[in-house]
Amino acid sequence: MTDNAGALLLRSIHKQLQLTREVVAVLPDHRDSRKFQHKTEQLLRQRVYALICG
Numbered sequence: 001m002t003d004n005a006g007a008l009l010l011r012s013i014h015k016q017l018q019l020t021r022e023v024v025a026v027l028p029d030h031r032d033s034r035k036f037q038h039k040t041e042q043l044l045r046q047r048v049y050a051l052i053c054g
Helices: 005-017 019-026 040-053
Strands: none
Touching (some): 005 019, 005 040, 019 040
């Protein structure tokens, strides 16, 4: 067993449910599209994974 098993399970579940995509769909993004590199969905997904994986 690996310590990444939780992250692998989370990734699998996320791919099936697309939870961050659903959340981002209702979040307004007021940033200037010319001034940012990462999409809101990417930032949210990273934050969720960080919180769950520690």
